[in-house]
Amino acid sequence: MNPQFQLLARPADGSLERILRTVRSRGFEVRDMHVRLDDDGHRYHVRLKVAGSRDPSMLARQLEKLCDVEHLAALHTAGAADEPANAPRMAAG
Amino acid sequence: MPPSQAANADGAQAPDHPGTPPAAQDDAANGADTVIQILRRQGVETVFGYPGGAIMPLYDALARQPGALKHVLTRHEQAAGFAANGFARSSGQLGVCIATSGPGATNLITAIADAYMDSVPLLVITGQVPTGLMGTDAFQETDVLGLTLPITKHSYLVRRVEDLPAILEEAIHLAQEGRPGPVWVDIPKDVQLAPLPAAKPMAPGEAAIADDVPGLDDMGLAQARALLAEAAQPIIYAGGGVVLAEAVEAFRGFVETTGAPVVTTLKGLGLLAADHPLNMGMLGMHGAPCANRAVQACDLLVVVGARFDDRATGRLADFAPHARVVHLDVDAAEVSKLRPPQVSLLGDLNRLLPALATPLSTEAWRAHCAELRRMGDFRLPPEKGDAFPALRFLRRLSEQADAHTHIACDVGQHQMWVAQFYGFPHPRRHLTSGGLGAMGFGLPVAIGAQMAHPGAQVINISGDGSFMMNVQELATLRRYNLPVKMVIFDNQYLGMVRQQQELFYEGRLAEVDLSDNPDFVQVAQAFGIPALRIEGVDAVDAAIEACLETQGPLLLHIPVAREQNVWPIVGPGMSNDQMIEEDVA
Ligand SMILES: Cc1cc2nc3c(=O)[nH]c(=O)nc-3n(C[C@H](O)[C@H](O)[C@H](O)COP(=O)(O)OP(=O)(O)OC[C@H]3O[C@@H](n4cnc5c(N)ncnc54)[C@H](O)[C@@H]3O)c2cc1C
Ligand SMILES: Cc1ncc(C[n+]2csc(CCOP(=O)(O)OP(=O)(O)O)c2C)c(N)n1
Ligand SMILES: [Mg+2]
Numbered sequence: 260m261n262p263q264f265q266l267l268a269r270p271a272d273g274s275l276e277r278i279l280r281t282v283r284s285r286g287f288e289v290r291d292m293h294v295r296l297d298d299d300g301h302r303y304h305v306r307l308k309v310a311g312s313r314d315p316s317m318l319a320r321q322l323e324k325l326c327d328v329e330h331l332a333a334l335h336t337a338g339a340a341d342e343p344a345n346a347p348r349m350a351a352g
Numbered sequence: 353m354p355p356s357q358a359a360n361a362d363g364a365q366a367p368d369h370p371g372t373p374p375a376a377q378d379d380a381a382n383g384a385d386t387v388i389q390i391l392r393r394q395g396v397e398t399v400f401g402y403p404g405g406a407i408m409p410l411y412d413a414l415a416r417q418p419g420a421l422k423h424v425l426t427r428h429e430q431a432a433g434f435a436a437n438g439f440a441r442s443s444g445q446l447g448v449c450i451a452t453s454g455p456g457a458t459n460l461i462t463a464i465a466d467a468y469m470d471s472v473p474l475l476v477i478t479g480q481v482p483t484g485l486m487g488t489d490a491f492q493e494t495d496v497l498g499l500t501l502p503i504t505k506h507s508y509l510v511r512r513v514e515d516l517p518a519i520l521e522e523a524i525h526l527a528q529e530g531r532p533g534p535v536w537v538d539i540p541k542d543v544q545l546a547p548l549p550a551a552k553p554m555a556p557g558e559a560a561i562a563d564d565v566p567g568l569d570d571m572g573l574a575q576a577r578a579l580l581a582e583a584a585q586p587i588i589y590a591g592g593g594v595v596l597a598e599a600v601e602a603f604r605g606f607v608e609t610t611g612a613p614v615v616t617t618l619k620g621l622g623l624l625a626a627d628h629p630l631n632m633g634m635l636g637m638h639g640a641p642c643a644n645r646a647v648q649a650c651d652l653l654v655v656v657g658a659r660f661d662d663r664a665t666g667r668l669a670d671f672a673p674h675a676r677v678v679h680l681d682v683d684a685a686e687v688s689k690l691r692p693p694q695v696s697l698l699g700d701l702n703r704l705l706p707a708l709a710t711p712l713s714t715e716a717w718r719a720h721c722a723e724l725r726r727m728g729d730f731r732l733p734p735e736k737g738d739a740f741p742a743l744r745f746l747r748r749l750s751e752q753a754d755a756h757t758h759i760a761c762d763v764g765q766h767q768m769w770v771a772q773f774y775g776f777p778h779p780r781r782h783l784t785s786g787g788l789g790a791m792g793f794g795l796p797v798a799i800g801a802q803m804a805h806p807g808a809q810v811i812n813i814s815g816d817g818s819f820m821m822n823v824q825e826l827a828t829l830r831r832y833n834l835p836v837k838m839v840i841f842d843n844q845y846l847g848m849v850r851q852q853q854e855l856f857y858e859g860r861l862a863e864v865d866l867s868d869n870p871d872f873v874q875v876a877q878a879f880g881i882p883a884l885r886i887e888g889v890d891a892v893d894a895a896i897e898a899c900l901e902t903q904g905p906l907l908l909h910i911p912v913a914r915e916q917n918v919w920p921i922v923g924p925g926m927s928n929d930q931m932i933e934e935d936v937a
Contacts (some may be wrong), residue, residue: 272509273497280501326506326526332830 261290263334266305266322270296274327278305281325285318287311295328302329383513384413384544388420388518396448396475398422398439398803400432404452405492407479409544415627424803424832427824429456431839433463434757436820438800440472441783442758444598446475446528447800453481454492454545456538457538457707458499462790464534465503469787470619471596475524476504482542483511496538505533513546531683532596551919560662566857568699572839573707575695576678580710582677585717586612590784591664592619593657593681595779599701603656609709612846613721615643617664618771618777619786620657626750626775630718632725636664637922638768641728644928646721647672655679659702660690661787670927680704730772733934738889739913742766742841746773746813747890752896758783758801762794762818765847768918793819795838799825802834809837811899827904837899838907840872843914851917855932856924863911876907883907 268274275294282289291308309318319333381389385412399421403411404520414423426432429451441446447467451460457478467474481490500507506526508519518541523535545821588610594603595601603623607614607630615635616623624631633640635647644666647653653675665671668690679686679693680701687696697704733744746769748898759774760783761767767784775780783801798812819840831835850864876883886895886908898908919934 272511273501273507276498277501284502314688317689318686320688324683324685 260293261308261310262287262318264305264309264319264322265332265334266303266307266328267330268303268305268325269327269329270300270303271327274325275305277325277327278307278322281321282307282318285311286313286320287318289314298308302342358584359590360501371883374541381548382409382413382544383510383516383539383546383548383676384409385417386513386516386548386694387520387544388417389490389538390517390524391448391475392420394446394521396421396446399448399450400424400426400435400439400458401450401477402426402429402432402452404454404479406426406453406481406541407450407456407477407544408452409541410450410477410479410539413544418448424799424828424930426796426799427827428822429459430463430792431799431822431825431828433460433474434466434793434796434804435800435828436470436474436476436782437463437467437793438760438797439804440467440474440800441470441797442780443802443804444780446471446524448462449474450477450856452479452492453496454494456492456909457496458599461499461503462788463796464500464536464794466785466788466790466793467534468503468505469533470785471592472534473527474534476500476534476536478536478538479544480509482540483540483571484516484542486540496536500536503534504536505531508538510539510543511790513543513548516543516548524758530697531593568703568707572695572697573704574707576697577710579652579676579694580610580654580679580708580712581753583712584714585650585720586610586652586654586714587632587646587650587672587675587713587868588612588614588654588656589617589647589658590614590620590623590656591617591658592779592819592867593659594620594623594701595657597657597682597701597909599657599705600778602702602705606656606705606709610712611714612712613646613718615639615647615726617658617661617786618784621771621782622776622779625744625777629722632721632727634771636928637666638663638693638772638918638920639664639922639928640730640772641920641931641933642721642724644922644931645724645728647675648929649720650675653677655681655693656705657681659686665690666922666928666930667926669816670929680708711898726761727732732773733919735915736916739916740887740891740895741889741912742910742912742916743769743773745895745910746770747775748892749811749896749899750774753809753900755781756805757781758798758805760784760794760798760801760810760812762812762814762821763789763791763841763848764815764818765851765916765918766813766815766818766841767849769841786812791815791818794818795822795825795836798838799828799832799834802836803832809900810835811837811839813841816840816844816866816872817846819872820869823875826876826881826907830880833904835902835904836927837905838876838908839899840907841912842869842909843912844869845914850915850922852919852924854915855921872907872909881907883909885909887911
């Protein structure tokens with residue numbers, strides 16, 4: 260399944276490029292992308308579908324870290340949507 | 353003089369830029385004045401830079417406000433970037449560098465990439481061509497924002513002078529907040545020249561931008577404590593993040609309370625005294641055998657401000673194969689990036705470490721680690737031939753230099769020998785290019801460190817290859833009469849590459865011979881810097897005395913054995929179990 264993300268981003272110089280270069284350099288490629296600027300011009304709404312063999316939550320954390328990205332929701336795995344990237348995880352064993 | 357009449361710094365008449373507003377009147381502030389005012393207000397006193405056409409308004413503002421900032425003119429923009437980098441690394445304060453558009457900005461790139469990899473707080477200011485010319489392939493136009501996206505924490509292009517104050521304040525904050533890093537502000541020439549009311553003085557605290565530091569995570573802490581209590585063979589794997597968090601004391605307290613043995617990365621050297629009984633030393637490719645063995649055997653890895661770099665872990669799949677992992681960091685993106693932890697704790701190490709500290713009863717493991725250390729710490733190898741014993745020199749220097757001595761180094765074998773044999777009392781005394789591994793780092797970084805600590809001893813240990821990459825900075829040293837000591841270990845080779853060709857490319861040496869090096873003593877003297885050549889197996893005392901007793905700058909040219917290797921070494925892509933150690937038989 261191709262991981263999908265929804266992002267809200269500040270429309271600053273380079274903000275879309277930062278998102279795209281993060282996707283590329285972290286080992287993913289864009290399969291689908293929709294961008295819309297708010298009517299008041301304050302926010303980009305970005306929907307992104309990517310493909311890649313690496314862990315999509317790694318990409319989510321890298322995208323969330325971008326200064327322009329105000330919110331990110333991951334839609335790729337059941338149960339993972341909206342999980343904040345910094346939640347402590349306790350794995351079995 | 354309006355810009356249209358001024359000759360630019362490249363000797364040509366400045367183009368008549370459409371849309372360029374006239375320079376502000378002397379008594380009115382413009383964008384450039386505002387930059388200086390804001391830097392001053394943020395406590396910046398020293399900046400490193402190099403002028404040129406598109407940044408001339410800022411230099412003009414410096415000239416009109418003499419004494420507002422101390423500007424250090426280097427002889428190459430890369431060196432300005434590295435000097436700001438050394439200033440910041442050694443002091444923990446913001447480093448600031450300035451350059452012009454085009455070649456000025458591109459020359460900065462290596463130093464800023466270095467700061468990004470090693471999380472160094474820098475503010476980088478470049479001039480850009482006037483907004484009306486942007487996007488026309490104008491003279492000295494490069495897309496600086498585009499170039500800098502991958503090597504900065506953030507970068508800005510200031511399109512309107514009204515935005516400049518807020519952008520600068522935000523940039524300065526961002527560079528230092530959380531995980532520090534370089535932030536780049538590109539300012540078109542017309543924005544620098546545009547009038548702007550003088551920045552009004554701020555009420556105390558008004559400029560403070562709130563940090564988004566998470567509170568203590570009680571559930572995560574309880575889970576981490578449970579893992580600590582269950583562990584029979586815990587190891588603390590600590591790195592540069594402890595220093596960046598200014599949490600060295602909290603870290604030392606954590607170690608004493610838990611009694612867990614510690615390995616550090618290259619960036620964590622000095623977190624514990626080298627002779628501390630729990631200090632197993634540096635892990636990784638050129639790490640101490642005992643450090644790598646302890647990590648491979650441990651059942652719990654408490655990772656504190658470290659990022660599983662491949663030089664530290666070797667082949668990741670084989671790294672600490674029996675360990676559960678508790679990862680403490682400030683950057684959520686570092687957690688699970690390479691090794692998923694059982695528990696991650698994000699936030700301020702000064703709060704997390706005391707909250708996690710609990711005495712552990714792991715006496716048998718501690719005794720085992722002590723034995724590992726007895727068998728596999730860095731050893732001074734037997735003397736070879738009659739060459740100067742560089743490793744003994746470093747060990748002795750660290751015993752005799754005072755605790756405030758800063759050691760910068762370049763990149764190569766000599767860098768690893770510094771890491772292995774100099775016992776750092778504090779990580780900020782060790783200035784090394786870890787993540788980028790950029791040759792040419794040492795001399796300009798030492799200059800920056802000396803500027804930050806005028807009374808301290810600053811010594812740069814360089815290789816003959818690396819030194820040549822920023823040799824022009826001897827002129828900066830002379831100009832400011834900085835008492836930096838420069839030691840060149842001259843093996844007439846790109847030694848680290850030669851070593852890998854010898855070990856991993858069947859001994860085929862390709863383009864590593866530097867036997868035609870210049871006479872380094874004469875080079876230094878040509879810049880007006882005293883220099884000595886020190887040779888031979890018995891010259892350690894003379895070299896140490898020259899370093900520690902000489903007033904003013906000094907270059908020591910030290911020929912060393914040509915084919916000495918760094919041991920141990922884990923081959924690229926190999927597991928840390930597969931250390932190759934020197935065959936001393
Ligand atoms: C020739 C050469 C050989 C090398 N050999 C080795 C080797 O043998 N062994 C070795 O270890 N290294 C070696 N290195 C260095 C290596 O490349 C890495 O730079 C180094 O291992 C990274 O150290 P670190 O994990 O401490 O990370 P750093 O780069 O120091 O990263 C700091 C970590 O701390 C976190 N952090 C930042 N700020 C804070 C804060 N305020 N609070 C909490 N956390 C924070 C960051 O998010 C990051 O995870 C070598 C380098 C060169 C050039
Ligand atoms: C700017 C740059 N170019 C190339 C390299 C690759 N490299 C790593 S170490 C090294 C040799 C360094 O030679 P020298 O400074 O003489 O140090 P030595 O290893 O001989 O001690 C080279 C070429 C690098 N790290 N940085
Ligand atoms: Mg060399």
